[in-house]
Amino acid sequence: MNAIHPYGPTAAREHGKPGRELRPKSTTIDIHSHVGVPAAAALVKPHLDPASVPLAHFSTPETKAVNQRQEADRRARMTGLDGGLADRLRDLDQMGIDLQLVMPPPPQLYFTVRSLRSGRRPRRSARSS
Numbered sequence: 001m002n003a004i005h006p007y008g009p010t011a012a013r014e015h016g017k018p019g020r021e022l023r024p025k026s027t028t029i030d031i032h033s034h035v036g037v038p039a040a041a042a043l044v045k046p047h048l049d050p051a052s053v054p055l056a057h058f059s060t061p062e063t064k065a066v067n068q069r070q071e072a073d074r075r076a077r078m079t080g081l082d083g084g085l086a087d088r089l090r091d092l093d094q095m096g097i098d099l100q101l102v103m104p105p106p107p108q109l110y111f112t113v114r115s116l117r118s119g120r121r122p123r124r125s126a127r128s129s
Contacts, residue, residue, distance in 0.1 A: 019096025027098045034105040036078040044110055052112040078105065 016022070050056050059067065076084030077091070092100065 018094055020093075021096075023096040028096055030092075030097045030100045033100040033102045034078055035080070035102040036075070036105050036108060038079055038081070040104075040108060040110075044113055047113050048110065049112065053107070055106050 019028075055067075056064075076082040077088045078084070080088070092098075
């Protein structure tokens with residue numbers, strides 16, 4: 001694959017009527033969404049060894065290029081910075097999404113970083129194994 005293919009919020013399906021016209025009248029919840037936290041990235045940065053992060057270590061050059069492009073294109077919406085929160089809320093309204101369940105994006109999972117308080121790695125819950 002020589003070129004990075006364009007992508008969009010729903011590039012895998014045909015577009016039709018706006019979300020509100022298609023969705024049932026009940027509450028619609030997006031259960032897979034990410035919110036980046038720049039302050040967390042800054043806090044962890046001096047303690048993070050990029051070579052220990054599987055996402056960076058095992059990605060092909062093509063995957064890294066797509067990830068970098070998506071980071072640049074979506075940073076404002078994912079962090080809420082630079083007007084991104086207003087853009088994100090407008091997008092949700094247009095899609096007919098009422099609520100989002102948010103989690104950190106994969107680069108901010110920091111499983112390889114030792115705890116900043118104790119010098120030990122954070123314990124994982126029974127659900128994360």
